[in-house]
């Protein structure tokens with residue numbers, strides 16, 4: 001028989017939230033708006049990504065490295081408001097119904113854990129809608145919602161706090177050049 005788990009020591013320190021990523025409810029509200037409007041944001045992002053790619057010559061002229069600081073600041077500001085973004089540097093929003101998987105307390109990148117509550121909320125953060133329940137709902141609204149079935153690679157922590165926008169742009173430019181379709 002397994003030994004009984006010792007009771008937690010009762011001390012004067014009581015953590016304010018149950019996890020380090022506890023969020024005020026107002027944050028969920030905007031996050032949920034983004035999921036509800038996943039189709040609109042998908043449409044907008046496709047055009048935005050094209051614009052960034054069209055400016056590849058500019059990023060090259062300035063230097064991607066030098067462009068990173070200001071671009072990253074704008075990216076962080078915008079995505080923090082809309083998605084409660086954690087700047088993991090390997091954005092999966094287009095594949096996860098515009099619901100950021102880095103808001104999952106377990107940082108799950110490929111679907112929910114087994115602890116989703118009956119009301120669709122998270123087992124760790126009872127007030128928070130499960131990130132993956134929302135991801136499924138958002139993906140159902142998107143044209144390319146099937147991308148939620150793609151397996152996401154584990155998070156590469158060396159990319160934290162870097163710009164996904166620039167990374168995706170540089171990759172798209174390299175792919176375009178390789179295919180010989182560059183402008």
Ligand code: SF4
Nearest residue numbers: 104112113122123130
């Ligand atoms: S219930 Fe959802 S958000 Fe909470 S830990 Fe599990 S997968 Fe993550």
